[in-house]
Amino acid sequence: MEPESTRRPALEVDGLTKQYKTVLAANQVRFEVWPGEIFALIGPNGAGKTTTIRMISTLLQPTSGDARVDGFSAVQEAARVRERITYLPDEAGAYKNMTGRKYLQFMAALFSNDRAEQKRCVEMAEEICGLGARLKEKISSYSRGMSRKLLLARAVMTRPSLAILDEPTSGLDILNALEIRRMIQGLADEGMAFLISSHNMLEIEYLSDRVGIISKGVLHCVGRPDELKASAGAKNLEEVFEKVVQEYEVR
Amino acid sequence: MKFVNLLKKELRELITLQTVLSLVISMVIFGLLGGTIGSLTDSINEKMGSVAVADLDQSEASAQLLEDIQSAGFEVVALDPEDSEPPVDQAEDYAHSSCLVIPKGFGTALEEGRPAPLEVSSKMAGFSIFSGMDQSASAAADAAVSILSSRLLQEGLTEGMDPVFAVQPLQITETTSANGQTAEISGQVIQSMGMQQGFFIPMVVFIMITFATQLNISAIANEKSDKTLETLLSAPVSRLSVLAAKMCASGLASLAMSAVYMIGLGSYMGGMMGSADLSGDAEAAQSVADAMQKLGLSMSAGQFFLLGVQLFLTILITLAVSMILGALAKDVKSSQGLIAPLMFAAMIPYMVTLFTDISSLPAAVQVLLYLVPFTHTYTASANLLFGNIGVFYLGLAYQAVLLAATLFLAVRIFSSDRIFTMTLQFSGKKKKAAREE
Structure with a gap:
């Protein structure tokens, strides 16, 4: 990795x-995610995670402030930002009347007009999701875990600069979740940046390079999991989370 | 007790504020419709009790005919035979759109033992069930034939009298006028043909509105509840394309569904009406078509084009409004509550125009009905056929303005975050922005 000072x-x-x-819902939230970094935004329910993520994804317009993806403003240049991100909402579904493969083809065609590029995206997604012959079946017949794997594959197949994943492994069994985490790690190693939101602290600790803890719309601390544990004198990230949130609420 | 608990839960799920609201609105609407139709029926019954007659013969026989008509229970409204205004126009002053005309030579014909001429003259102003439904003259003519015939038969056939004359002593001719033209054809036949035409177009419109609304609102509600809309709108695709694709798809699907329904309905109506009317008799059908043409009640290519423009505007308005309502829906269940108002807006003017001419209603009701854009579409063909071109163009202009406004609003909603923050909640408490966090 290049030194952060020379990179955008x-x-x-x-x-x-x-x-x-x-x-x-969100109050002066500031942080950055570097290429190849996995950044986790964590917080209790109603903390402002999804609102922040939706603003970055250009779905919500901020009251003030901005988010820049590869230098492009989510407020002023939303279309350019959308070319560089993918967003996987929590509990998202897919078009149930489509087959898995059709869905991937449909989404690939939204990101690129180049047939060869679309094909490459779909092939990559097929490999990542591992659904094999089931891709020929309608999504309505998929289990929750299968749908989630399909959607995750969709989210990374276009090799975005930034993949925003809300609860990426929710609904997946342990083995599938592990597989997905390894996949995310592998893509990050290739330079893809990830913004992840999750309630699974074990997953966050395992996966994230840095963590931001948000509560009542305010981002209280940002740091590497080991840094946060050390500064809070906590054994694990769950304890850090509990201490930070309680401290803020008392304040 | 467990059952009662479960029952309470099920009832709470089923009887929501929107269900109750829909019921109340339905009751009010049907109450109003019932009242309007009731008063129209009373007016028709009143009309059926009297008949306008112009006695141009002024003979003993024509006076006897008037007595016969009165004895059949009709109150005779005598029209001035000296007036230069045609009798059917005079009859309008007495709220009649048809009249009997006893032409000169009526008495002489009877004396000579040949069928005496009697004219039933009608004037068409619309095709709705009640508006053109003044059949008093036809009914009085039938009654007169019956009475005169029985009298002749009771008196016994005189020497040389044609038995056919005794059974059919009057030769009734029916003329109908519309758009300043007159054709020798029964008003009932014209109305029946007109209703078939006038029924079909509004029916297509109504079905299309229903389908387009349901498809569009449900499509957006589904996307919102499945969160596929978030995925779609965060993809590099213009919001306008998403909006246009949704509108086109719903429009095309509703068009296809309406076509299928109309083919079925057409076959049903053909079976119901066609066989009873004229479909088996090509010559009669042609003569009716000729009469319709003569009266200016057949659509020209230009009129079909204008009607097409109005239908297109109507579909676009429906789609734009349903997009806005879809944006308000939080999920599929709440979308059902949002479909209802649009359905009522489509149904009320449809029912009203089916039964009567809007111009015959009180001014306040007319204003309310004309505020509903679909009313202009339901009345379009009648307005074009009966020469109410000004009303047609005003309706078209109003629809164009409304379309611009609704499209603008729909585009604004889709190109901003209102598509996610706007929700209409039927909790009975308040509307509030939807936010997950």
Whole structure:
């Protein structure tokens, strides 16, 4: 990896704020994700994770602040950002009347007009999801785990600069989850940046290069899992999470 | 107790605020429709009790005919035979759109033992069930034939009297006028043909609106609840393309479904009406077609084009409105509650225009109905055929403005984050922005 000072972050979140009528869902959130880095955004339910992720994914418009992907503004240049990211929402579904392969082809065609590139994407997704002959069947016949693997494969097949995965392994059994984590790790090693949100602290600890803990819309701390554990005097990330959240709520 | 607990839960699931609202709205609408149709029926019954007659013969026999008509239970409204205005126009002053005309020579013909001429003259102003339904003159003519015939038969056949004359002593001719033209054809036949035409187009429109609304709202609600919309809108594809693709797909699918339904309905209607009417008799059908043509009640190519433009606008408005409603839906269940208002907006003017001419309704009701864009589509063919071109173009202009407004709103919603934050909740508490966190 090049030194960070000479590189541009894959994602630069700069003071993202989202104010709904009476709720401040995200308040001046700042962090960056570097190429090849796996960044985990964790926090309790209703902390502002999904709102932050949706703003980065250009789905929600921030009240103030910006997020830049490869230097492109999510506010001003949303179309350019969408070319460089993929987003996998938590509990997302796919078009049930399509077969797995048709779905991959459909999504690939949204990202590229080049047939050869589309084919390459689909082949990569087929390999990653490991669904084999089941790809010829309709998605409505898939189990939750199968759908999740298909969607994960879809999210990385276009080799985005930044893959945003909300609860990437939810619904997967241990073996499948391990397989997916290895896949994410492998793609990160090839330079793909990941922004991950998860409630599974074990997964976060295993997978993430850095972790950001968010609560009530505020990003309280960012650091490597071992750094965070050391500074909180905690044995694991779950304890760090508990301490940070409780500390903020008391404050 | 467990059963009661379960029953309560099921009822809470089924009887929601939107279910109750839909029921209340349905009751109000059907109540209003019932009231309107009831008053129209009363008016028709009132009309059927009287008949407008222009006695141009002024003979003893024509006076006897008037007495016979009265004895059959009709109140005779005498029209001025000296008036230069045609009798059917005079009859309009007495709220009649048909009248009997006893022409000169009526009495002489009877004296000579040949069928006496009697004219039933009708004026068409619309094809709806009640608006053109003044059959008092036809009914009075039938009654007159019956009474006169029985009298002749009771008196006994005189020497040289043709028995056929005794059975059919009157030669009834029926004329119908519309758009300033007159053709020798029964008003009932014209109305029946007109209704078949006038029924079909609004029916197609109604079915299309129903399908397009349901398809579009459900499609968006499904995408929202499955979160496929988030995936789609975070992909490098313009929001306008997503919106346009959804609208086109729903439009095409509803068009195809409507076509299938209309083929089925056409075959059903053909079976019901065609066989009873004229379909078996090509010559009669041709004469009706000629009469319709003469009266200006057949659509020209230009009129078909204008009708097509209006249908196109209607479909686009439906799709744009359903896109907006779909954006308000949180999930498939809540989308059902949003379909109902659009369905009512499509159904009420459809029912009203089927039964009566809107111009015959109170001004406030007319305004309310004309605010619904679909009303203009249901009345389009009648407006074009009966020369109400100004009303047609006003409707077209209103639809164009409404389309621009709804499309603008739909595009704004889809190109902003309102597609995710806008939800209409039927919790009975308040609307609020949807936010997951």
